[in-house]
Amino acid sequence: MGCRKTKDKSELIRIVKTPLNSIEIDLNMKLPGRGVYICPEKDCVKKTLQKKVLSSAFKEEIDTPEVNEFFERLKKRLEDKIVSLIGISYKSGRVSSGRTQVKEEMIKNNICLIIFTEDASTDLSDKIIKYCDQKKIRYYWFSLKQNVSKALAGKERAVLGIKDMRLAKTIEKNIETLNNITVA
Secondary structure, eight states: OOOOOOOOOSSSHHHHHHHTTTTEEETTTTOSOOOEEESSSSHHHHHHHHHHHHHHHHHSSSSSHHHHHHHHHHHHHHHHHHHHHHHHHHOOOOOOOSSHHHEEEEEEEEOSEEOOOTTOHHHHHHHHHHHHHHHHEEEEESSSSHHHGGGTTTTSEEEEEEEOOOHHHHHHHHHHHHHHHHHH
């Protein structure tokens, strides 16, 4: 919906109609009920949130949120999902955290993705970015140490290394979506 361009389902955001005729963001694409898929770009969301568009898609009147409110809800959901994915990875031993541990795992070629917290020191990030560039490892900035620590059993770390390729791709996709809506 919105731009009407053909995209892979994984690049879209699913929204569903609740029993109270409002909409709910369904990032896992598993909530029951009729859903529509929207492009997460701001212009597409603006078009989609027009009452006529959603009411037509759901075949009844829908209470639609304001665009900024929708983006705030989407941003919060994406941040929570990313923290949750990091937590799952950490609990299963697929995350290295902290400068020393991440560097050691990078040397062993065990890292697929690097995540810096937004409050990481420039010195730390510059050194690891150089190594990422040499090893062709993708990296992103995400959230604050305080927020990411929830996924790391309370440990505040400024750099994380994701070891599992599948989880890295899922986390990366969610961070890219978050970055696209935050910049828009």
